[in-house]
Amino acid sequence: QVQLQESGPGLVKPSQTLSLTCTVSGGSVSSGGYSWSWVRQPPGKGLEWIGYIYYTGTTYYTPSLKSRVTISRDTSKGQFSLRLTSVTAADTAVYYCARGRQQLVRSSFYYYMDVWGIGTTVTVS
């Protein structure tokens, strides 16, 4: 059974870089059929998808964060990572990593997030 675990600093200073890692156990970030996402949730607010890395290494980022975000992977360690530069208080949130399960619909692949990490709180202050 696949499990995901986020790790990284809980406190980041404004203008610095937020770096988080998601460790995948019971599965592989290079296995076909899956994408690997980051989602965040500011205190008391809703969910925001940040982006994903596909098993091939292809990435996609939400446009509002694209200029500041990098998602990468280390297949040898079974991990994928989030890097968010120039952070402000608005980036304070619980950050989740999640696996996307592939579906074939009308000859195209789509992904819904079926396994999530427990989340890690990052405060920018």
Add this chain to the structure above:
Amino acid sequence: DIQMTQSPSTLSASVGDRVTITCRASQRISSLLAWYQQKPGKAPNVLIYKASSLESGVPSRFSGSGSGTEFTLTISSLQPDDFATYYCQQYNSYPWTFGQGTKVEIK
């Protein structure tokens, strides 16, 4: 971006009630919609994918319907464990977007 709008934002109900939550997309998304349940301090948990497919291990009292721009999540008989916040999410096009959430409270 596709905007997802849920209604109501808050719902008060009793154990045993039938509960329906609506999610509307600003553009057609076919059936590429998922529903998640989130409890305080916990990660979201997928209930429904592809608008109406029940995720493995999810109780059958949860069901989803709809396509295009209008979708519903129904809980046929509300149980104590179901008091939580529910989110819809479209995965038809990038960026993936969530509804603002519906909190189901005890009446």
